[in-house]
Amino acid sequence: MLKFIQDKYKRIVKLSMLICFLLLVLANPFSLHAQQEPQFSQYMFNRLSYNPGYAGSNGAICLTGFYRNQWMGMGLTDVYGEPSQASTGETMNISFDMPVRFLHGGIGATIISDKIGFRDNIHAKIDYAFRIQFPTGNLAIGIEAQLFNSTLDMSQLVGADQFTQDDQVGTGIDPVLGDLSEQSDFLFDLGAGIYYQIPGKLYIGLSTSKLLETASDKLYWDNRRFYYILAGYEWALPAYPSLRILPSALLKTDFISKSAYQVDASLLMEWEHKIWGGMTYRVQDAMVVMGGVAFGDFKLGFSYDIPTSRISTQSVGSLELFARWCFKIENPPKPPTIYRNTRRI
Helix, strand or coil, rough: HHHHHHHHHHHHHHHHHHHHHHHHHHHHHHCCCCCCCCCCCCHHHHHHHHHHHHHHCCEEEEEEEEEEEEEECCCCCCCCCCCHHHHHHHEEEEEEEEEEHHHHHHEEEEEEEEEEEEEEEEEEEEEEEEEEECCCEEEEEEEEEEEEEEEEEEHHHHHHHHHHHCCECCCCHHHHHHHCCCCEEEEEEEEEEEEEECCCEEEEEEEEEEEECCEEECCCCCCCCCEEEEECCCCEECCCEEEEEEEEEEEEEECCCHHEEEEEEEEEEEECCCCCEEEEEECCCCEEEEEEEECCCCEEEEEEEEEEEHHCCCCCCEEEEEEEEEEEECCCCCCCCCCCCCCCC
């Protein structure tokens, strides 16, 4: 029995290492952040943000909230050396999803507030997933309407041609900085994804966002199409079924620019569906420690990114928190219908 458990464990470890290795190869050694996309370290608890096919897959009504403080402790200054009001990165995410029987799938919605520098972005997404049942799992095909609003405080920007020979700031001729008022624009786009799962065992999804690649002439902004590959596996130790090993990985890329690849490879351990903890490696960016606890249908989790790139000399790391509440609405069984015979014999 012990040999069987050891062999099974080795297979799971090898499978996890193979998935991580393949994703690391795809990422190449020059990978950098995809700057247009909000960053989440606990992506395995936030799958709806990456794939509309996930909507309703949990079989319950779920409300999820995320908060992320990126690159804490980074003392940004302006061109005069004074403390700057620019944000190093602050992201809030609120989402819900639920199954809908008469739609043969599920629906969901997500609102994301993402601040970085002097730009404030609001993402709103509406999802629908059509689900096909198989004997051992289910496959969902999802579509997503994406609404995007971006605001940029132009008065805080300084053009390169405004610097004088003695490093003073003068006037420039850059047409982009001709209007120094706060500029805002609204864009519409689409997303799509497929998501396959065997509940309690594995999941894998492929999705894309910003299909239309809409652009804002007002903000000199182009939406770039991104693709996501998300996968995870769940394995309960035969001798200790209350202990589960949860490897997962996320690849983000535009399949065009070498600098727009990013890979997260994670390994978590969970005990009795109540307590979990583990680590993530984000290629050439950070090591992430994370953990959480569940109180019935309510979950709380945290993660802390330890930078491994050059930014580690300027930042003490990134903090992320999340909370989730899932519940099911059970329809009470209908009482039996009683028929009375009014005829008397």
